[in-house]
Amino acid sequence: MITGKNYIGFEVSAKGDTTFKTFNPATNKENEQLIVEATPQEIEEACELAADAFKVYRKMPGVKRAAFLLAIAEGIMELGDLLLDTYCMESGLPKGRAEGERGRTVGQLQMFAELIETEDWREPSKNSAEANTRKMLIPIGPVAVFGASNFPLAYSTAGGDTASALAAGNPVIVKSHPMHAQTGELVALAIYNAAHKTGMPEGVFSNLNSQGVEVGQQLVLNKYIKAVGFTGSIKGGRALYDLAATREEPIPVFAEMGSINPVVITQKALETRSAEIANTYADSITLGVGQFCTNPGLLLILKSELSSSFVETLGKKLSKKPSFYMLHPNIHAGYQGNKNKMITHEAVTKISEAELSSVPNTAAPALVTVDGAKFLKHDALHQEVFGPFSMVVQCEDEAERIRIIESLEGQLTGTIIAEKSDEAKLAPLFEALQSRVGRVVFNGVPTGVEVCDAMTHGGPYPSSTDSRFTAVGIGAIRRWVRPFSYQNVPKSLLPEILK
Amino acid sequence: MITGKNYIGFEVSAKGDTTFKTFNPATNKENEQLIVEATPQEIEEACELAADAFKVYRKMPGVKRAAFLLAIAEGIMELGDLLLDTYCMESGLPKGRAEGERGRTVGQLQMFAELIETEDWREPSKNSAEANTRKMLIPIGPVAVFGASNFPLAYSTAGGDTASALAAGNPVIVKSHPMHAQTGELVALAIYNAAHKTGMPEGVFSNLNSQGVEVGQQLVLNKYIKAVGFTGSIKGGRALYDLAATREEPIPVFAEMGSINPVVITQKALETRSAEIANTYADSITLGVGQFCTNPGLLLILKSELSSSFVETLGKKLSKKPSFYMLHPNIHAGYQGNKNKMITHEAVTKISEAELSSVPNTAAPALVTVDGAKFLKHDALHQEVFGPFSMVVQCEDEAERIRIIESLEGQLTGTIIAEKSDEAKLAPLFEALQSRVGRVVFNGVPTGVEVCDAMTHGGPYPSSTDSRFTAVGIGAIRRWVRPFSYQNVPKSLLPEILK
Numbered sequence: 001m002i003t004g005k006n007y008i009g010f011e012v013s014a015k016g017d018t019t020f021k022t023f024n025p026a027t028n029k030e031n032e033q034l035i036v037e038a039t040p041q042e043i044e045e046a047c048e049l050a051a052d053a054f055k056v057y058r059k060m061p062g063v064k065r066a067a068f069l070l071a072i073a074e075g076i077m078e079l080g081d082l083l084l085d086t087y088c089m090e091s092g093l094p095k096g097r098a099e100g101e102r103g104r105t106v107g108q109l110q111m112f113a114e115l116i117e118t119e120d121w122r123e124p125s126k127n128s129a130e131a132n133t134r135k136m137l138i139p140i141g142p143v144a145v146f147g148a149s150n151f152p153l154a155y156s157t158a159g160g161d162t163a164s165a166l167a168a169g170n171p172v173i174v175k176s177h178p179m180h181a182q183t184g185e186l187v188a189l190a191i192y193n194a195a196h197k198t199g200m201p202e203g204v205f206s207n208l209n210s211q212g213v214e215v216g217q218q219l220v221l222n223k224y225i226k227a228v229g230f231t232g233s234i235k236g237g238r239a240l241y242d243l244a245a246t247r248e249e250p251i252p253v254f255a256e257m258g259s260i261n262p263v264v265i266t267q268k269a270l271e272t273r274s275a276e277i278a279n280t281y282a283d284s285i286t287l288g289v290g291q292f293c294t295n296p297g298l299l300l301i302l303k304s305e306l307s308s309s310f311v312e313t314l315g316k317k318l319s320k321k322p323s324f325y326m327l328h329p330n331i332h333a334g335y336q337g338n339k340n341k342m343i344t345h346e347a348v349t350k351i352s353e354a355e356l357s358s359v360p361n362t363a364a365p366a367l368v369t370v371d372g373a374k375f376l377k378h379d380a381l382h383q384e385v386f387g388p389f390s391m392v393v394q395c396e397d398e399a400e401r402i403r404i405i406e407s408l409e410g411q412l413t414g415t416i417i418a419e420k421s422d423e424a425k426l427a428p429l430f431e432a433l434q435s436r437v438g439r440v441v442f443n444g445v446p447t448g449v450e451v452c453d454a455m456t457h458g459g460p461y462p463s464s465t466d467s468r469f470t471a472v473g474i475g476a477i478r479r480w481v482r483p484f485s486y487q488n489v490p491k492s493l494l495p496e497i498l499k
Numbered sequence: 500m501i502t503g504k505n506y507i508g509f510e511v512s513a514k515g516d517t518t519f520k521t522f523n524p525a526t527n528k529e530n531e532q533l534i535v536e537a538t539p540q541e542i543e544e545a546c547e548l549a550a551d552a553f554k555v556y557r558k559m560p561g562v563k564r565a566a567f568l569l570a571i572a573e574g575i576m577e578l579g580d581l582l583l584d585t586y587c588m589e590s591g592l593p594k595g596r597a598e599g600e601r602g603r604t605v606g607q608l609q610m611f612a613e614l615i616e617t618e619d620w621r622e623p624s625k626n627s628a629e630a631n632t633r634k635m636l637i638p639i640g641p642v643a644v645f646g647a648s649n650f651p652l653a654y655s656t657a658g659g660d661t662a663s664a665l666a667a668g669n670p671v672i673v674k675s676h677p678m679h680a681q682t683g684e685l686v687a688l689a690i691y692n693a694a695h696k697t698g699m700p701e702g703v704f705s706n707l708n709s710q711g712v713e714v715g716q717q718l719v720l721n722k723y724i725k726a727v728g729f730t731g732s733i734k735g736g737r738a739l740y741d742l743a744a745t746r747e748e749p750i751p752v753f754a755e756m757g758s759i760n761p762v763v764i765t766q767k768a769l770e771t772r773s774a775e776i777a778n779t780y781a782d783s784i785t786l787g788v789g790q791f792c793t794n795p796g797l798l799l800i801l802k803s804e805l806s807s808s809f810v811e812t813l814g815k816k817l818s819k820k821p822s823f824y825m826l827h828p829n830i831h832a833g834y835q836g837n838k839n840k841m842i843t844h845e846a847v848t849k850i851s852e853a854e855l856s857s858v859p860n861t862a863a864p865a866l867v868t869v870d871g872a873k874f875l876k877h878d879a880l881h882q883e884v885f886g887p888f889s890m891v892v893q894c895e896d897e898a899e900r901i902r903i904i905e906s907l908e909g910q911l912t913g914t915i916i917a918e919k920s921d922e923a924k925l926a927p928l929f930e931a932l933q934s935r936v937g938r939v940v941f942n943g944v945p946t947g948v949e950v951c952d953a954m955t956h957g958g959p960y961p962s963s964t965d966s967r968f969t970a971v972g973i974g975a976i977r978r979w980v981r982p983f984s985y986q987n988v989p990k991s992l993l994p995e996i997l998k
Contacts, residue, residue: 055930125953135953135974138933140966245744249909249960252967410748423991430992431554434637439984442992454624454634456984461748467639467981468751475634475982482966483974485938485955492922493929493941 001082004035004181007188007207008042009049010196015039020211022181025092025325025332025361035181038208043218049203050142050171051224056201058139058169062116068198069113069166072158073106075190083186087152090180092325092361097288098153105153108160108451112167115474119497122481132488134498137481139169140252141226144219146240148231149327150291152180155471157187157207160451161229161254164476170227171204175219178211179328185209213239220244220253227480230255231293231471234384234462241465254479255465256458258384259412260297261446262405262436264429268419270306275313277417281390282317284445286365289324290388291331293463294413294446297384300401303371303394311392315352315367318388323354323362326387332361335387339366342385347374351392363387372400376407398429405432410460410467413439413446436460438467500581503534503680506687506706507541508548509695514538519710521680524591524824524831524860534680537707542717548702549641549670550723555700557638557668561615567697568612568665571657572605574689582685586651589679591824591860596787597652604652607659607950611666614973618996621980631987633997636980638668639751640725643718645739647730648826649790651679654970656686656706659950660728660753663975669725670703674718677710678827684708712738719743719752726979729754730792730970733883733961740964753978754964755957757883758911759796760945761904761935763928767918769805774812776916780889781816783944785864788823789887790830792962793912793945796883799900802871802893810891814851814866817887822853822861825886831860834886838865841884846873850891862886871899875906897928904931909959909966912938912945935959937966 005014014036021030038046057065076083087098115121122136143165147156154160162172176184188207195204208215220228220243228244228251230237237255244253265277284296299314301307326332343350347370354364365388372395375381381391395401405414414433418426433440438459449457449472457472458464464471469479491499504513513535520529537545556564575582586597614620621635642664646655653659661671675683687706694703707714719727719742727743727750729736736754743752764776783795798813800806825831842849846869853863864887871894874880880890894900904913913932917925932939937958948956948971956971957963963970968978990998 059930133938133949133951133953135955241749242744245741250740250964251960252965420989423989426992430988431558434983435554438982439632439986440988441986442988444987450632452632454632454984456634456982458982460981461750465749466751468977470982478967482959483937483955483957483969484933485953487938488941488943489929489939490919490922490941493925 001189002033002182002185004033006036006038006042006209007192008046009202009206010192013042015042020178022090022179023328024089025328028360031089031182033182035209037210038215040218043208043215043222046173046206046208047142047222047224049206050173053171053201053203054141057171057204060169062119064198065167065169066113066117068194068200069109069163071194071198072191073109075194076102076106076158076187079186079190083183086186087180087183090183091152091327101151101153104451105158108154108163109158111451111474112163112477115477116167121477122497124497134486134494135483136495136498138484140480140482142171142173142224143227143229143480144225145172145174146216146230146232147174147177147184149177149179149331152177152183153187155231156180157184158191160472160476165229165480168477168480170480173206173208173219175216176207176209181209216240217243221247223249225251227251228253229479232257234258237465252479253465254469254471256293256471257462257464259293259463260382260384261294261411261413261415262298262300262408262433263296263415263417264300264401264433265417266419266422267302267304268422269417270301270310272419274306274310278310278314278317280445282314282321284447285318285390286321286388287447289326289363291327291386292447294449296415296446297390299390299392300404301392301394302398302401303396307394311351311369314392318365318367319352319354321354321365321388323357323359323364325361326363329361331386332363335363335385338385339387339389342368342381342389342391345378345381347378347381365389367392369394372396372404376404382408402428402432405436408436410463411437412457412459412463413437413441415441415444415446417443438463500688501532501681501684503532503684505535505537505541505708506691507545508701508705509691512541514541519677521589521678522827523588524827527859530588530681532681534708536709537714539717542707542714542721545672545705545707546641546721546723548705549672552670552700552702553641556670556703559668561618563697564666564668565612565616567693567699568608568662570693570697571690572608574693575601575605575657575686578685578689582682585685586679586682589682590651590826600650600652603950604657607653607662608657610950610973611662611976614976615666620976621996623996633985633993634982635994635997637983639979639981641670641672641723642979643724643727644671644673645715645727645729645731646673646676646683648676648678648830651676651682652686654730655679656683657690659971659975664728664979667976667979669979672705672707672718674707674709674715680708715739716742720746722748724750726750727752728978731756733757736964751978752964753968753970755792755970756961756963758792758962759881759883760793760910760912760914761797761799761907761932762795762914762916763799763900763932764916765918765921766801766803767921768916769800769809771918773805773809777809777813777816779944781813781820783946784817784889785820785887786946788825788862790826790885791946793948795914795945796889798889798891799903800891800893801897801900802895806893810850810868813891817864817866818851818853820853820864822856822858822863824860825862828860830885831862834862834884837884838886838888841867841880841888841890844877844880846877846880864888866891868893871895871903875903881907901927901931904935907935909962910936911956911958911962912936912940914940914943914945916942937962
């Protein structure tokens, strides 16, 4: 079933001769299957097919598009163990995680299918029957989707970007993530089969392989592409954002990027349940080997005797966490490099670093601590270390803690760990966090992003390129639609919902 | 009352020594008042004050912000004839237009005031009382507003961008349009008084004078500015868009720019009411001396005997229209130059050009015609001529007409003039237009943009830089807000609407 080829509309295509392989971190070996890079001609074909498909797909009744999404979800389930095993083979992640992420992916498709079974999501204007002008949301055009390395399913080929763009009536072209190109192809096959089965136009979906940056660049510059969805590094997202801004017709790029997700722990919370918090956060920091964009990379506490003992406790708990494979040798190398930069930074004190396992590609969790004043002074300490790493900042007082929060770049999340008796005094902390993040969590962990109506997964730059949108939840569809007004349009040409 | 100075928060300020004057097209003379350009220091002060004001203003109850907006509207009315006369003195537009535009401006402020008297505009999530995660829209931060030359009130200092940004809870810094800096100052004074009267924080509004591009550039690059609203030329809007994309933290720029607003007239409509259509369109093309972004600059008809006679009739009607002052000698010169480029283009036939009046700064309407095939061939013919100019394209057949629509750049509006009996066959035309525009009008004219919930004033690039938003109507507020999620947040810290 896995060919290593591209899906260009309804064709399986391999016109190029540049190939690459994916990697199994658990065996420390390349996987055998050759993956064939898409050629400029294949990219152009995919874009032209998408533009043609858009003319038909945008007009299809919501129930038909919903059937397509549901068929994709079914197809993904039908891939069974082959998909799960391929996922594990290309990510080093355990099968339980593969199953969980598959469930999330299928759930997202089902959520958007349910959303578009009626037309309310189009936000039809509420004018009376006699109104001269009516409005609703319509799809923007073909969307290019760049999947994430750390979510081979839920933020990749048929992930949230694809599901929301297809739901809105936009064809999608996926630039498959090179680290899990086989997983991507299997999902592309499920989409291809679903498109056939539910009578979708050719070009409603294409899947392009690429290890370098050229395929993505050509895709973003193609005139038929009207929007871009990206999940990944700041460097990658910003490069696509900048490229799109150079187009004759600039297009929106929604990139969900890095974040260190500050966590504020009040003095009272430390006094009351220091060990419990250390336990919870040792888990959150190492969940998925720290490879989540919502990983808590920055804990802000007040300096005291308690703070030293909390840091020690958390460090000990982290050092006892088992090492586990990271997604890819490159990501592992990135973690080692960035972690070492932090550990060896003159302003920083290393608290603990689990012993590096002799097993290749496994990551040892690490914890460092730094004074608030020094943290404020050194911007280098504000950078994300992608992996099971965290930094505890010991602040002189509440005012310094707030200054630190205000000095942070934009974040996906901010968390407050507090006691009931703290509440009356939390407003300044809450407001400072609110200005820098897309979501505030109380007495919980930032990891785990619930897929629901009320979710915001995005935030001020660089956590996303446009804080006005969310990548997760029903609101994600808003990235791919535009308002359109019908003035004095005869009923025969009005959509049903506006009549 | 007019000082020519800048409003920096609550200070009237003129630290610079670069000055300029506005111009009265009707007397063909500069107006006497010296206007003082804002200095880099004044710009920085305005931005810092805005950032400070944001911390307070964003939290104010909607009813307080509403009172501020209503006080601005009152203040504008209280300026009485001084405002109207200054408006006319700086634009050459008649007093009736000044009054009409003032009414629109005041109406917009009142509409947004009404909107924010309850918190429903925040789109609070509809979860149950037990829900763990809630969401609503919050303001994005200080907004820089660049007013339009052709709407000294409704799209300028207290126009739609300012009203919607202030309504959402964002401070606003206006880069006043140099052609009507005195009008701008009067409105700034009304905002200043309203801010005082209703207890707004200093920095909630500033007004900067500038004739060149430097003030605007510095403003867009300032780190405290979080979004930009612009109405004007493609060149100006794109320059700001490009500049904002170079920032370390890129920010959204919503620019509403050029448009030629294609109008399709069916053969049956021509057969039935050719003279009436010519009448209506002679009026629409010359309304406001053609200085509207929704001016119908392109009429698409099918080639026939009827088409020639329609073109002749429309040409005659246009040539009889009285000349009137354009807004400024520069705009007049631009019109003359661009019109002449079209008239002398090898592919184009001039139908009529009213005699150029000897009165300086007045514009003579002009009409040209061109074959569909030639129009398709020459991109130069697709460009906007800002003023009372229109081009009739005579298409070989319906297929060519649709190809032409598909070849157009993005537009604010598209219009279809058709008979009842055409309706069954209009879907392809309608769909082609829908793909290129933000609003389709049936049997009407594109000029006249109603301020209502159902309005879309925006569209695919270059009619706007982001088709996902509208500059007019209640939806305009969406440009300046971002979703924010409250996860497990205690009731005492939740906004009332989310409890």
